[in-house]
Amino acid sequence: MTYRIYPNKAQFDQLHWARKMHCDLYNAAMANRRTQYKRFGHSVNYLEQQNCLPEFKKVWIEYAELGSHTLQATLKRVDFAYKRFFQGLGKYPKFKAKRRYSGWTYPDQAGWKALSNGKNGYLELRDLGLKIQMRGQARTWGTPTTCTIFFRNGKWYASITVQCNPIRQTGTGSIGIDLGCKDAVTLSTGEKIAKPDFIKEGHKKVKVVSKRLRRKRPPNRNKKVKGSRRWKKEQKRISELQGKISRQREDWLHKTTSEIVSGNSLIGGEQLNVKGMTRKANKGKRKKQKAGLNRSILDVGFGIVGDLLSYKSAEAGGFYVESPTRTLKPTQRCAKCWELTPKTLSDRVHICSNPDCKHVEDRDVNAAQVNEIWARGLERTSLDAELPSSTDCGSMKQLGAQKRQKQRLQRSKSL
Ligand SMILES: [Zn+2]
Structure with missing residues (x-):
């Protein structure tokens, strides 16, 4: 069950900070695996990385603020990416850019709480000390078990799994x-x-906006050129449209x-x-x-x-x-x-x-x-x-x- 959460400005910044931290950890864990393998021919496994976490937190004290289970869950993501690769299901895992990194997971009931009975309510994230308004409606509600926070198309969401007796x-x-x-x-x-119409309609709209976008100045990270304000505006419009299509679908x-x-x-x-x-x-x-x-x-x-x-x-x-x-x-x-x-x-x-x-x-x-x-x-x-x-x-x-x-x-x- 996915809820949209509505952080205020300060909360918004804090969520982004946490996302950045998790992204850094993800990339660090990835780098650790790569160098260990290249230099010493040693494949690092998940448990090894998990056991390093307490030491890691001593050196990078900022990480002490984040819930340890969430950090473990991020390491699990790295592990998962590698496992997929070894099984031939995915490509070799890449480093992730901060702006592409989605979020983090609370893998059990520790560190967070949904103050809700399935409808609108609040989401409490204890490690960040946040209490954020959330909206959405679950068809069936039960005991919340895990929670994943992610950022998509300019909006924050919380995906909560619940154990329930289905009706x-x-x-x-x-x-x-x-x-x-x-x-x-x-x-x-x-x-x-039949295939629903909104998909075709949506794609038409995206096409129109993409055309407008191409006329604006895009960012070029190699030349350190920022995207123009109008480019950003059109880009935002596109991601909103795509978000809408995917929700409708x-x-x-x-x-x-x-x-x-x-x-x-x-x-x-x-x-x-x-x-x-x-x-x-x-x-x-x-x-x-x-x-x-x-x-x-x-x-x-x-x-x-x-x-x-x-x-x-x-x-x-x-x-x-x-x-x-x-x-x-x-x-x-x-x-x-x-x-x-x-x-x-x-x-x-x-x-x-x-x-x-x-x-x-x-x-x-x-x-x-x-x-x-x-x-x-x-x-x-x-x-x-x-x-x-x-x-x-x-x-x-x-x-x-x-x-x-x-x-x-x-x-x-x-x-
Ligand atoms: Zn026949």
């Missing part, structure tokens, strides 16, 4: 979904949810996913490789086309649809499962006879190539139906589909067991 309800139906570029979400019932995603969850206890989606899908096309004509596709994928925020559905259905006591897109091929498989019909991106209708079936259905609806069927564990062939692996829903294992049982039953029936 989400779900229907008994099952449904399949397909995410696409033309219609954002297609349901197996044939219903299509988030709102839309929450509403859409909540609606899907509220009617269905079993939801079949598909594994999306957003990173792969949005990878830049380097050569030829496809470049522009791919850029457009990327824009629409990122616009709608598909990357988090799966996460939202997963936690929301878990809260409601339902299940969200993702089909293995590569082996199942929902866009090519026929929802009626389960045969594969190859298609290109531009084929919008599924016409089954199986002469006994000849099933005709909208491409996306068909794919959503395939996902639903897969989710219900009713594959008609002995296709060895992998079981969903990465969902943080605790009862996933149960469902997996159920699924395997069903598969076994089916196999024994067909024998």
